[in-house]
Amino acid sequence: MRELLMEIQGISKTYGSDSNKVQAVDNVSFDIERGSWTAIVGPSGHGKSTLLQIMGGLDRSSAGTIILDDKNLSQLNNRQLAQLRANKIGFVFQFFNLLPHLTALENVVLPLWLNKKWLNEKRLNGKKDLQKCLALLERVGLADKANNLPSTLSGGQQQRVAIARALVNEPDILLMDEPTGNLDSVSEADVLALFKELNDQGSTLVLITHSSAVASCAEREIELIDGRLCKEVSA
């Protein structure tokens, strides 16, 4: 029996009001166990990304609660949510979202810096932090590209840098929004292999995908239709 990491209880998200009301997520509840790998599937525009953003503290739900590490996300203010994102959550996006003017290494270091109170700790722990980031780049197979700008990397390489960046603060959970959606099949296989390796080493993964092949790699599939939890399948 694995430890419960995140509880999603009756989450709803409504946009607009009255006649223009759109119910993006409708009363969704499920749990995430530490070390698990969950895929959220479903057609486009059915609330998957919205649910993931709420789970990651990027957006607030209209109703329901999310408990992560004994903290109720809906009760945290913006500053506390930012701290939670820095410490507990790693994000991976479909379009990589690397900062284009920073090198691969600097992109990986960035969350470390953001996680520190820059007013009090202007300097990072120099060598140690850089070694950690280089080790992560090595882990995703890109140690030799550390000083490259994102524009000189392929899509697969950029996504691997983004994964290294998501891992640098050693988060409790990795939330990934279609991480292979913008990759060719070779890069997709590489990235999936990396996810498998991370999961085997104990990382908790939640990813959104349209691809049944990608979803089948996860140990559990949750299907959202019209914002509702329609089906839950465990491997």
Next chain:
Amino acid sequence: MNIWILVWRNLLRRKGRFIFTLAGVGIGMAAFVALLTIGQGLNHQIQQQAQGLGANLVVTPKGWCAYEQISVLTGEQLPEAIPMKEVIKIQALPGIKAIPFLNERTAFRNRPVPVIGIPEVEMWALHQWSLASGHYFKDPNDKSVVIGSGIAQQFDLKPGDQFRVRGHQLPIIGILNETGTKDDVAAFLTLSVTQSIYDVKDMVSFVTVQVEDLSHLEAVSLKIQEIANVAVVSDKQLVSSILAIVGSVGSAMQAVAAVGILAAAFGIINTLLTAVYERRREIGILQALGGQHSTIFATFILESGIYGLLGGIIGIFLGTLVTFWFGPALMENPFTASLQQNPIPSLDMMTLIYTVLLSILLAIVAGLYPAYRAAKLSPVEAMRYA
């Protein structure tokens, strides 16, 4: 990796925009430096000239001012002159330069000409005279005449000609350059010679008093009246008029400088708002990675502050160049033409330091709104933009 690297990289991403915004701030601050220093130079010079115009106070025989009004009506003579012992008391006061002179008249070719007996050395320094021709008095007993340019022109006189004063034929030894004052239409003798010719030994008509610090004018005036049995007329009104003119010139220059600075500030606001618009997605990414609102706010404020710092430094260099290359030409105008010396710009270290601090402060204030806009973006809203 630290906030400075992030800020610096952000600034240099759009090099053209960075350079042009910096140029805007630099030119605005250069205008500020140039106008301020030229204004200060002008102010300084005019104050100096105001002091150089001559006396700040005129010591007269007691009751003279009121009596003059009566004497004009009755045709009576002016009251008694001032005894030299009173003059000596006045000259002993600290922080002043007191110069006595004897004011008389003579008729030359049937025309009245003022004859003024002067302490020749002090008067030369006080009025900053220069000679158009001839030479100046050699000693206090030099029985000769120096005449103003107006008299020379009127009677077609030159050095070597004779000038008749109360029956005495005296040689003209020098002709003064035009001063634009009453000195142009007077004949000058040494004080002792004048006293001897007019038979008023140990008496003078007036004493002009130059006060070193104009702010002590009133106090000096009171002190003179306290120690000597004389009246004192102040040219405070003249001084305040001059200072008012200087103030107006300074205000006009400051207004022009303020427009330059405001334009620079709006340039910064415009650049940063554009940057916020362009970087919305990145702002969202920073927030997703754990960036606080305060961190986002700080990055934009620092960018703005760097514009201010570099713009201020550029402004100092440009402004200094403009001040010293074009300043003297800019300061030539009908008003300054009346001054006896060309004004020179006045540049001091404090002005330079204040300029940079002002530039940074201004830039930070200009950056507040863009930084606030950036910080208040919600992560989801920000990341929605591709």
